[in-house]
Structures are given as structure tokens and as C-alpha cells.
Amino acid sequence: MAELEKTYEPQQVERRWYQFWTKHGYFQASANRSGTPYxxxxxxxxxxxxxxxxxxxxxxxxxxxxxxxxxxxxxxLWVPGTDHAGIATQNVVERQLTTEGxxxxxxxxxxxxxxxxxxxxxxxxxxxxxxxxxxxxxxxSRLRFTMDEGLSKAVRDVFVGLYEDGLIYRGERLINWCPxxxxxxxxxxxxxxxxxxxxxxxxxPLADRSSESLTVATTRxxxxxxxxxxxxxxEDDRYNRLIGQFVSLPLTNRKIPIVGDxxxxxxxxxxxxxxxxxxxxxxxxxxxxxxxxxxxxILDLHARLDPQKLxxxxxxxxxxxxxxxxxxxxxxxxxxxxxxxxxYLTTTETHKMALGKCxxxxxxxxPLLSPQWFVKIKPLAEPAIAAVEAGRIRFVPETWTNNxxxxxxxxxxxxxSRQIWWGHQIPAWYCRGxxxxxxxxxxxxxxxxxxxEAKPLxxxxxxxxxxxxGNTDFLQDPDVLDTWFSSALWPFSTLGWPEDSPDLxxxxxxxxxxxxLDILFFWVARMIMMGLKFxxxxxxxxxxxxxxxxxxxxxxxxxxxxxVIDPLSVMDTYGTDxxxxxxxxxxxxxxxxxxxxxxxxxxxxFANKIWNAARFLLMNLGGPRNAATPSTRSxxxxxxxxxxxxxxxxxxxxxxxxxxxxxxxxLYHFIWHEYCDWYLELxxxxxxxKAGPQAAPTRQTLIESFECLLRLLHPIMPFISEEIWQxxxxxxxxxxxxxxxxxxxxxxxxxxKDAEATFGTLEQFVTTVRxxxxxxxxxxxxxxxxYGAVKDQGEGTALTAVHSHLEALSRSHVQVRPxxxxxxxxxxxxxxxxxxxxxxVEGEVDxxxxxxxxxxxxxxxxxxxxxxxxxxxxxxxxxxxxxVVVAEHKQRLQRLREELALLGSSEAQLREMADxxxxx
RNA sequence: GGGCGGAUAGCUCAGCUGGGAGAGCGCUGCCCUUACAAGGCAGAGGUCACAGGUUCGAUCCCUGUUCCGCCUACCA
Numbered sequence: 001m002a003e004l005e006k007t008y009e010p011q012q013v014e015r016r017w018y019q020f021w022t023k024h025g026y027f028q029a030s031a032n033r034s035g036t037p038y039x040x041x042x043x044x045x046x047x048x049x050x051x052x053x054x055x056x057x058x059x060x061x062x063x064x065x066x067x068x069x070x071x072x073x074x075x076x077l078w079v080p081g082t083d084h085a086g087i088a089t090q091n092v093v094e095r096q097l098t099t100e101g102x103x104x105x106x107x108x109x110x111x112x113x114x115x116x117x118x119x120x121x122x123x124x125x126x127x128x129x130x131x132x133x134x135x136x137x138x139x140x141s142r143l144r145f146t147m148d149e150g151l152s153k154a155v156r157d158v159f160v161g162l163y164e165d166g167l168i169y170r171g172e173r174l175i176n177w178c179p180x181x182x183x184x185x186x187x188x189x190x191x192x193x194x195x196x197x198x199x200x201x202x203x204x205p206l207a208d209r210s211s212e213s214l215t216v217a218t219t220r221x222x223x224x225x226x227x228x229x230x231x232x233x234x235e236d237d238r239y240n241r242l243i244g245q246f247v248s249l250p251l252t253n254r255k256i257p258i259v260g261d262x263x264x265x266x267x268x269x270x271x272x273x274x275x276x277x278x279x280x281x282x283x284x285x286x287x288x289x290x291x292x293x294x295x296x297x298i299l300d301l302h303a304r305l306d307p308q309k310l311x312x313x314x315x316x317x318x319x320x321x322x323x324x325x326x327x328x329x330x331x332x333x334x335x336x337x338x339x340x341x342x343x344y345l346t347t348t349e350t351h352k353m354a355l356g357k358c359x360x361x362x363x364x365x366x367p368l369l370s371p372q373w374f375v376k377i378k379p380l381a382e383p384a385i386a387a388v389e390a391g392r393i394r395f396v397p398e399t400w401t402n403n404x405x406x407x408x409x410x411x412x413x414x415x416x417s418r419q420i421w422w423g424h425q426i427p428a429w430y431c432r433g434x435x436x437x438x439x440x441x442x443x444x445x446x447x448x449x450x451x452x453e454a455k456p457l458x459x460x461x462x463x464x465x466x467x468x469x470g471n472t473d474f475l476q477d478p479d480v481l482d483t484w485f486s487s488a489l490w491p492f493s494t495l496g497w498p499e500d501s502p503d504l505x506x507x508x509x510x511x512x513x514x515x516x517l518d519i520l521f522f523w524v525a526r527m528i529m530m531g532l533k534f535x536x537x538x539x540x541x542x543x544x545x546x547x548x549x550x551x552x553x554x555x556x557x558x559x560x561x562x563x564v565i566d567p568l569s570v571m572d573t574y575g576t577d578x579x580x581x582x583x584x585x586x587x588x589x590x591x592x593x594x595x596x597x598x599x600x601x602x603x604x605x606f607a608n609k610i611w612n613a614a615r616f617l618l619m620n621l622g623g624p625r626n627a628a629t630p631s632t633r634s635x636x637x638x639x640x641x642x643x644x645x646x647x648x649x650x651x652x653x654x655x656x657x658x659x660x661x662x663x664x665x666x667l668y669h670f671i672w673h674e675y676c677d678w679y680l681e682l683x684x685x686x687x688x689x690k691a692g693p694q695a696a697p698t699r700q701t702l703i704e705s706f707e708c709l710l711r712l713l714h715p716i717m718p719f720i721s722e723e724i725w726q727x728x729x730x731x732x733x734x735x736x737x738x739x740x741x742x743x744x745x746x747x748x749x750x751x752x753k754d755a756e757a758t759f760g761t762l763e764q765f766v767t768t769v770r771x772x773x774x775x776x777x778x779x780x781x782x783x784x785x786x787y788g789a790v791k792d793q794g795e796g797t798a799l800t801a802v803h804s805h806l807e808a809l810s811r812s813h814v815q816v817r818p819x820x821x822x823x824x825x826x827x828x829x830x831x832x833x834x835x836x837x838x839x840x841v842e843g844e845v846d847x848x849x850x851x852x853x854x855x856x857x858x859x860x861x862x863x864x865x866x867x868x869x870x871x872x873x874x875x876x877x878x879x880x881x882x883x884v885v886v887a888e889h890k891q892r893l894q895r896l897r898e899e900l901a902l903l904g905s906s907e908a909q910l911r912e913m914a915d916x917x918x919x920x
Numbered sequence: 921g922g923g924c925g926g927a928u929a930g931c932u933c934a935g936c937u938g939g940g941a942g943a944g945c946g947c948u949g950c951c952c953u954u955a956c957a958a959g960g961c962a963g964a965g966g967u968c969a970c971a972g973g974u975u976c977g978a979u980c981c982c983u984g985u986u987c988c989g990c991c992u993a994c995c996a
Contacts, residue, residue: 007958192993199996217996231996266995274996283994354993367994403924403991410992517991548990585944588934592925592989596932598945605958606944616955665934665943680955767962774962780951811953864940876976885939885977892940 004618004727008611010575014719018132026070026739027137029077031502038074039510040066041491041540042138043523044146046085047120048092051130053595054516056567057546060580061587061660062514063136067715068655069511070137071743077507078137079494081144082124086423086483087181087360093119093422105447109421109478116422120145130568135576135718137739144494146486147424154493155424155486156460158534163458167376168416170428172452174278174285175415177368178358179303183419184372185358186482187412188521190365192354199351200336201271203344204230207246207255214239214247214258215346217270219353220280221339222305222323222332224249225315227256228284228293229276233267234260250344251335253314259291279369295369303366305331328366371452373417373426373479380529381411387528387538396544396658397589400520407521414526416482423480428456429463433471448478488526491539498534513540516548544658547592565595577717578604584716585664606668607720610713613676614724617706620687621729625700634694635802636682637701638755643674644705645750651712652745660716667713675709678763685808703728712744761798762805764835769810772830772839775850784812787822789836812839826913829906831899847914854910858903865896 021027029037040062045055062078070076093116094104104112124145131138144151162168176185200221205213214230227249232239239258246255264287265274278288279297288295296313300306307324319338323331339345356365385408387393388401395401417426430439430450440449456477457463465472489497491513495504509531515524524543531539570579581603586593626632633641647670654663683702686694707728714721718739725738733741769786778784788799788806799806799816806814819829819836827838828850841847868889871877878886 004955006956219996264994264996269995281994281996283996286994351996353996399924406923407992520991586933593932596945599932601958602944605956608958609956612956612959614955619955661934669943676956677960684955770961771963774950777950780953780961868940871977874976878976880976881939888939 004611004615004724006612006615008575008608008720010577010607010719011572013723014133014135014571014576017719017722018135020722021137021737021739022132022140024737026737027078028139028141029075029507031506033075035073035075037507037511038066038069038076039079039507040077040512040514041079041494041510042081043513043515043519044081044083044144044487044490045127045131046088047082047124047127047145048085048089049127051127051134051567053565053567054548055127055131056134056579057583057587057593058514058516059131059134059136060583061544061546063134063580063718064584064655064660064715065512065514067137067718067739068743070739071711071714071741073742075506077139077142079142079144079507080128080131080136080138080140081146081490081494082127083483083487084120084145084147084423086418086420086480087183089116089120090420090422091181091360104421112421133568133571133576135580137718142494146483146490150496151486151489151493152424153460154489154497155481156427157498158489158530159427159481159485160458160460161534162375167379168373168458169376170371170373170452170456172369172371173374173415174280174282174367175370175372176356176365177301177303177370178361178363179301179366180361180363181358181420182301184370184415184417185365186415186484189359190356191359191362192356195353195355197351197353197355199270199349200339201346201348202250202275202339203346204247204250204273204275206242207248214242214273215271216273216275218275219351220328220332222328222335223277223280223298224275225252225305225310225313225335226277226279226296226298227275228278228288228296229257229259229291231259231261231264231274231276231287232272233265234262236265236267236272239273249314250342251316251319251338253316257291259287259293261287261290263287263290280367282367285367285369297369299328299366299368301368303328303364371450372415373428373477375414375416377411377414377529380533381408383532384408384525384528387532392538393528393540394542396542400517400543400545404520404525408525411525414482416485417477417479418482419478420480423483424486426477426479426481427460428458428477429474430454430456430477431463431466431469431471432473432475433466433469439475448475450475450477484522484526487523488530489534491527491531492535508535508539509537510540512542512544514544514546517545518548520545542658546587547589565597570597570600574600574604575607575719577720578607580718581606581664581716584660585668586661588659588661606672607717609672609676610717610720611724613671613680614706614727616680617702618727621699621703623690623699624696625703626696632697633701634683634686634698635755635758636679636686636805637698638752639682639759640675640679640705641701641747641750642752642756643670644708645747648708648712648744649746652743655715664716667716671709671713675705678759679705681809682805685804708744711738711741714738715743758798758802761835762802762809765799765806765837766809768830768835768837769812769839771853772828772837772850773811775830775853776828776839776841776845776847777849778845780811784810785840785842786810786812786814787819787827787838787840788814788816789819789838828910828913829902831902831906836902841913847910851907851910851914854903854907858900858907861896861900861903865893865900868893868896 042062043058066076066078096119097103097107107115128143159168176187176190178185197219199217199219201215201217202221202224203213203215216230218224230247232243234240234243240260242258243260245258247258249256264283265272276284276287276293278285278293279295280299298305298309298313304325304327305323307320310320310324322334336345357363358365385405388404395404432439435454438451438454441447442449457466462474462476491510492504492508495501495508497504513524527539531537567579578600582600585603586595647666650666651663654666683698686692686698689695707725710721710725722738765788769784773784796816803814803816822838826841828841829836829838872886872889872893
């Protein structure tokens with residue numbers, strides 16, 4: 001039998017068992033294995049990432065689920081992998097190039113991509129190693145990467161499939177452009193931040209009557225140079241006579257029309273007139289479409305004022321000279337200054353607005369006109385809405401369902417092309433023969449300008465010959481796909497799709513998706529759409545959405561705030577199991593998690609408690625063990641099995657409902673406050689009497705219950721449970737792992753109401769005596785003489801039956817007899833929870849403290865009795881409340897009265913004793 | 921602007937379909953009792969944000985208010 005150290009030291013234990021598990025292949029699933037499949041696909045972390053607290057929560061929950069299901073005998077598969085994270089990864093490698101004094105343009109596309117692959121080979125495994133440290137029981141033989149060959153094939157198949165169904169198109173639209181990353185972004189990649197800006201009111205004089213003017217308001221005065229019209233509301237009597245006339249656009253030589261537009265214009269806001277800049281604002285773009293206005297862009301890709309375009313927009317030479325090639329932010333005050341000088345600016349006011357920023361680099365996003373690829377999303381969204389409405393996919397907690405549905409019903413086309421190099425290059429080719437006049441190389445390497453009119457050939461592989469002109473020379477579209485395009489296929493691409501593989505047939509649709517709310521739209525919604533479209537099935541049944549982890553002050557954790565809790569150092573300090581238990585115990589639905597290290601420390605102590613219980617157990621197993629049966633089991637054994645049975649039911653039910661917090665609290669309470677505090681204390685004397693009649697069955701029950709408890713705990717605390725389990729004598733299970741032992745299920749024959757009732761009496765009696773000991777300041781080591789009150793035959797029998805336990809736990813000599821038979825003097829009567837005990841007062845004791853306590857108890861009891869009495873006296877209550885409730889109150893009043901009577905006599909007795917003490 | 925969630929002990933949070941306010945940490949007192957001082961035993965501490973309403977009865981249901989957080993949105 002192994003000898004355990006006095007304190008649990010998680011560090012070496014964890015590494016050792018993780019290696020053991022992977023060496024034996026316990027995490028590997030197979031389509032051929034028996035058991036109902038249970039599948040989870042990991043939300044693939046960015047390959048650039050390192051484990052943060054959100055990952056830790058996310059993966060702890062997945063691991064609890066998968067370990068639990070595996071132990072239940074399900075064919076459990078957890079597919080791991082990483083995401084190529086286009087922009088993020090490209091940024092990392094580009095920064096590296098900068099330190100080397102070079103750029104990706106200098107390197108060229110092919111060489112750059114090669115560099116990224118090299119980087120990935122070197123550093124891309126970090127997060128995987130960290131997941132292992134967390135104990136994640138993924139099937140690592142199936143590790144996937146979104147740029148793997150198989151997954152890339154899936155991406156091309158899906159792209160071509162959507163294109164052929166008319167669900168992918170290319171066109172020039174206004175898109176969100178990051179001027180730093182130099183790429184388009186989808187709508188949800190733009191994060192809106194409330195900012196306080198200025199609202200400038202600018203006067204636009206009428207073209208033929210310069211004495212009159214329209215005043216427009218804008219937060220972005222620089223974009224006025226690209227205005228194509230001014231809109232007023234067609235039913236606005238102030239202005240509608242002007243519709244069809246022109247205004248002179250200040251700072252330019254252009255005259256632009258006044259149009260009527262009821263969609264764009266809100267009569268109540270500002271002056272009621274709005275400038276329209278189709279090339280730099282989403283609303284204006286649509287208004288421009290409605291009125292067929294020219295799209296005059298004035299910015300370049302870096303969001304600087306483009307000299308060429310300013311000239312084309314007819315901007316006055318003097319103004320141009322000052323703002324050419326300046327960034328928007330630098331040009332803005334200069335334009336305001338010019339407007340002021342020429343008398344066009346009327347007023348300025350502060351204005352609250354939401355500013356869009358790039359979700360990767362926080363640069364202010366610029367709406368820009370650009371040819372891009374889009375997914376026509378409505379036809380995909382409809383079935384995805386229906387699947388959730390019909391309950392084929394269930395959100396947990398279900399409150400997120402409405403969020404999802406609302407977003408899906410209002411969904412916009414998805415811009416999927418990105419102007420970066422790292423990612424899945426779009427499988428579209430332009431024949432240089434057909435598009436000869438259109439394709440222009442603009443940069444030294446790989447930068448081509450492909451106008452929206454260019455005709456692509458879309459196919460899974462590069463075409464050999466152009467079907468129209470026979471040319472064999474092609475240019476592949478330089479853009480790559482949005483990273484989330486490949487993530488959207490993850491649940492089936494990782495299982496072998498588009499091949500009809502055994503894995504796909506066995507493990508798809510997957511069972512549960514565990515994810516944070518932040519990627520509900522980025523990822524979950526798109527997986528549902530793509531899954532339904534390409535597999536005809538939902539990609540998963542349950543979506544468990546967990547909270548965000550914040551710091552103890554409720555702040556979002558971020559490096560810049562310096563409030564980051566690093567999971568790895570937490571695991572080093574407190575152990576992985578304590579960390580996992582903390583995360584799971586705080587994962588209650590509908591609330592963000594505020595993580596405080598004190599909490600982790602508390603659960604570290606819990607791990608240590610379990611550890612020491614195991615040490616106790618191993619020290620006491622010497623000697624024979626009986627195959628215990630209900631008839632041979634002692635009272636503590638029957639009691640603890642009954643409680644264990646209940647706990648097994650509660651934990652399973654909690655896991656079934658994704659209530660990890662409840663599972664934890666049941667385990668914590670049972671292990672610490674029932675198993676350790678009471679059961680182990682109860683059986684100590686039994687075990688000490690090694691040859692006693694109860695020792696053998698108790699040893700058996702002890703190991704049986706503890707082994708079961710370890711299995712119950714294992715999904716949440718895998719390491720310590722394995723470490724201890726391996727130290728137990730296991731007979732036939734030698735060489736196995738707890739990982740693959742069955743998860744405990746309820747054992748009806750363990751249920752024992754009598755034992756639980758007896759325990760209730762025992763617990764109350766012992767507690768009462770302990771209170772008395774404190775009140776009277778009896779030295780802890782000194783034995784007391786205690787009288788147990790017997791109200792009736794049944795109680796007498798119960799107390800007598802557990803007499804030895806009473807004496808051991810209360811450290812006293814206990815005599816059970818009716819109160820009338822107690823010695824009259826020098827017995828302090830105490831009552832708690834309906835149990836009465838009398839303590840024989842001997843020697844120097846502090847009677848005043850006891851008196852105070854009894855008075856306080858009396859006062860509280862009186863007040864309570866009065867309240868209940870009043871309630872029962874009220875005809876409204878007795879007349880209308882359910883009979884059960886009335887009866888409960890009557891019973892309670894009865895008990896209160898009995899207790900008060902006892903307390904009264906106790907107080908009187910105490911006074912006597914106190915007086916007696918003084919007079920003698 | 922729209923939607924959602926939260927407000928319970930000093931701190932972090934439970935509290936299921938309305939009937940005697942709970943846990944952990946922290947705090948106080950006594951104990952190094954041979955599993956565990958990362959421990960044991962016993963305690964103190966709450967107008968359940970505020971104001972109404974429904975009910976015999978409200979932390980729980982309804983309405984409104986305040987504060988905090990999140991999601992979403994093109995009001996220039």
C-alpha cells in the first residue's frame with residue numbers, strides 16, 4: 001500500500017498521470033467502439049494564442065462533460081485543433097519581419113506564407129501543450145488545423161458549392177476597411193465604442209441663389225468633399241420645394257442636387273437636411289443607390305486623402321494643397337478651418353456617437369468602396385432559424401435563443417474576402433485572355449487590381465484551359481477567405497467531410513458545443529448555417545454558452561489593464577484540480593464570473609482535505625475486509641452510503657443540466673461536511689478496535705464509499721482522483737485507470753431513511769453538548785457527564801443505539817434517561833433542534849456566559865412564538881392558507897413552547913447554581 | 921435607440937414551481953484532539969437596491985424608478 005505525503009503536491013502528480021493517460025490511449029475514440037457516441041469539437045483556439053482564463057473555463061467544462069460521458073460508457077470523442085487565425089497570425093509574423101528589417105512585400109507572397117508555416121511549426125503548439133496541462137482529455141491523434149489539407153479541401157468544396165448555388169457573389173460594395181491591416185472586415189469584426197465627438201453644422205449655399213442655403217450636420221466634415229447630394233424629407237414643408245435644385249458644395253467647384261429621401265432623413269434631427277456621401281457612409285451608400293448618385297471616394301487604402309481623388313472630386317486647389325495625403329484625423333481640423341474662413345461653418349456641438357474599430361488592432365475602421373466577395377446569407381439563415389425554433393438545436397441557458405434568432409432574422413450579407421495572404425486563397429481564377437484589359441499589376445509582387453467587372457472561373461482546382469478563349473494563363477484571386485469561413489465548417493470538416501467517412505457517420509452531428517457568448521454570431525450561427533446546408537443535419541444538439549471571466553472587480557481581463565490572471569501560474573501555485581473546481585463551481589448560468597484568487601485557494605484546501613482523508617483511509621485499512629451487506633453494516637456505514645447515494649443522484653442530475661456549479665457544491669458539501677466531518681469521525685473508534693466485530697465490514701464500506709467518491713469527483717478533479725485511486729488496493733483493477741471506470745449511478749439498496757433519521761438525532765445531540773461545553777468553558781480534554789433526554793420510547797431507542805458514538809463525538813459520559821430522572825441540581829439543560837441534553841456542571845465554570853446565551857435564546861424563541869401565534873390567530877391565514885402550511889405552523893408553535901419551557905427551567909436552575917456558588 | 925442580464929452577509933456568489941434567509945472566503949473565541957492548522961469546534965454579521973401592486977403570505981410574481989454590466993444599432 002502506498003504511503004502518501006502529508007500535503008498534496010499537485011505538480012509532479014499532474015504531469016505523471018497525464019502522460020499515463022495518453023500513453024494508454026484512454027482518450028482515443030474510434031468509430032468501431034461500442035457505446036452511444038458523444039462528441040464535442042473544441043472551439044479551435046488561435047494558433048497564435050496562449051491559454052487565457054477564458055480558454056481555461058471553456059475547456060474545463062468540455063473536459064468535465066467528456067470525462068463524465070466517457071465514464072458512463074459512451075463512445076466519447078473530443079476533437080481538438082487550432083485555428084489559423086488569418087489576420088492575427090499574419091500580424092505576428094509581420095511584426096517578426098519588422099524586427100528583421102524586412103516586410104512581407106519584400107519577401108513576396110509565397111516566401112511569406114512559407115515563413116508563417118515555419119512559425120507555426122515552431123510556436124503553434126504552445127496552446128496545445130497548455131491544454132494538456134489543464135488536463136484536457138482530447139483525442140490528440142485527431143488534432144486538426146483549419147489549414148490542413150483535408151480542411152482546406154472542405155473549404156474549397158463549400159465555396160464552389162455556394163457559388164454554384166448562386167449564394168456567393170463578387171461585387172463592389174461599401175465595406176468595413178481596416179486602414180492598418182489593409183483588409184476588408186465583416187460587420188461583426190467591427191467593434192463599436194461610444195465616443196464623444198463633434199457635430200459640425202455646415203452651410204451649403206443654393207447654386208443659383210447664394211443668399212439662401214441649406215445647413216447640414218456631420219461628425220465627419222472631411223467626407224463632405226465626396227458629397228454627391230443633399231437630402232431632405234419629401235414631406236418637409238420647409239425644404240421640399242427645393243427638391244430638384246442644386247447647392248454649391250463648399251471648398252469644391254461642384255454643384256450637387258437636392259433630393260427627397262424619406263428613409264435617410266429624420267426631420268426632427270439637426271436641420272432636417274442631410275449630406276449624402278455614398279463612398280464613405282453605409283446609409284449614404286444605400287441612398288446613393290436609390291438616387292443613382294456617383295460614388296466619389298476621396299480616401300486611399302490607408303485612410304489618407306488621396307490627391308488624385310481630391311482632384312477628381314473638384315476640390316479647390318488651395319484646400320487640396322493643405323490636405324493632400326494627410327490622414328483623416330490630421331486633415332479634419334484643416335478642413336474645419338477652411339470652412340470657417342470661408343464662412344460656411346455655422347455651429348459646432350459635442351455629440352455622442354459609436355465609433356467602429358477593428359477587432360484585431362483597434363484601428364478606426366473606414367467605410368470604403370471596394371470589390372469583395374460576399375455570401376448571400378438569407379437563404380442560409382432561414383433553415384438555421386427553423387432548426388432552433390423547432391428545438392433541433394437547444395441553447396443552454398435558453399435565454400440566448402432570442403439573441404440568436406433576433407440576429408439571424410436581421411442578418412446581412414457576409415463579406416468573406418480579406419486582403420491578406422495567410423489563409424485559404426479564394427478558388428477563383430481570372431483568365432488573362434478574357435480579362436486582358438482589366439487585370440493590372442499594381443505592385444512588385446502579387447498585388448493585382450481586379451475590378452468588379454472581371455469574370456472569374458470558380459472551381460475546386462485551377463482550371464487548365466479557359467472554356468471561352470482557350471487560354472491557359474490564369475491569375476488566381478489574391479484574396480483569402482475570412483478565417484470564420486473555415487471555422488464554420490469545423491464540426492464536419494474535422495470528421496472527414498466531404499468524404500463519407502465512418503467517423504463522420506458515427507460522430508456527427510456532434511452532441512454539445514461549449515462556447516462563450518462572444519463568438520455566438522462569429523462562429524455558432526455560421527456553423528449552424530453551413531452544417532445544415534452541406535450535411536443536411538444540425539452540427540450539434542446542445543449549445544452550452546458560458547459566461548465571460550472577469551477579475552474580482554468585474555473588469556474585463558486585459559493585458560493593458562494588468563489585471564490578467566494567468567491560468568498557468570494559477571495551476572502552478574494551487575494545482576490544476578483546484579483551478580478546475582473553481583471555474584466549474586463559478587459557472588452558474590446567466591452571470592459573468594468574477595474570479596478572485598482567494599476562491600481558488602479555498603478549493604486548493606479542499607483538494608488537500610480529500611488528500612488527507614485518503615491518508616486516513618490508507619492508515620486504517622490494515623486488517624481483513626468483509627464483503628459487507630446491509631445486515632452486517634454498522635449505523636455509520638449505512639448512513640454514509642445513503643448520503644453518498646443521494647449525492648450521486650444530485651451530481652448526475654446537475655451535470656445532466658449543465659449545472660456545474662451545483663455539481664461542485666454537492667460534492668464539496670458531501671465530502672467535507674458529511675464524509676470527513678462526521679463519517680470519518682464516527683468510524684474512528686470502530687477502526688481503532690482492529691479486532692472488533694465491526695472493523696472488517698467498516699473497512700470494506702470505507703474503501704467502497706471512498707473509491708466511489710473518487711469516481712464521482714474525477715471529471716472535475718481528474719488528477720488527484722487518479723493519484724489517490726491508484727494508491728488504493730484495487731485487486732482485479734490493478735493497472736487500470738479511473739478514467740475508464742464506470743461513473744457512479746444511484747444504488748437504491750443504499751438508501752436508508754432510518755439511518756438518516758438516527759443520524760439527525762445524533763448530530764443534534766452532539767452539537768448541543770458541544771455548545772454547552774463552550775458556554776461553560778469546559779476544557780476540551782475534560783470528560784463531561786451528560787444526560788440525554790428521552791421524550792418517548794423511540795427517541796430513547798435511537799439514542800441508546802448510537803450511545804458509543806454519542807460519547808466519542810461529544811467527549812462525554814452519556815446517560816440516557818427521562819428528564820424527570822435527572823439529578824435535580826447542577827445540571828444545565830440545553831435544547832437545540834428539538835434535542836435536549838443536560839450537562840452535569842462540575843468545577844470552575846462560567847455560568848454567566850451560559851445564562852446570557854439562554855436568555856438570548858429565550859428572547860428569540862418568545863418573539864418567534866408570538867409571531868407564529870399571531871399568524872395562527874389570524875382568520876385570514878387559517879382560513880385561506882393551505883391546510884398543510886397551517887399544520888406546519890401549529891407544529892412549530894408546539895415545539896417552540898416546549899423549548900421555551902425547558903429554557904425557562906434551565907435559567908431558573910442556572911440562577912440557583914450561580915447563587916449557590918456565591919453563597920458557598 | 922432597441923434588447924438582455926444583474927443588484928441577497930465585509931468580499932465572491934447560491935437560493936428549483938411564492939410559506940421558517942444559505943455557502944465559501946474574511947472576521948471573533950477556544951483548541952497544534954496521531955488524516956488534515958491548507959485543520960477542528962463554537963460564534964458574530966443581512967430592511968434580500970428603492971417605490972408601488974397582486975396575495976392570507978413576496979428575496980421569488982407584476983409595474984415603475986435608480987445604479988451596474990453585456991449584446992445590438994446607419995439617426996447625420
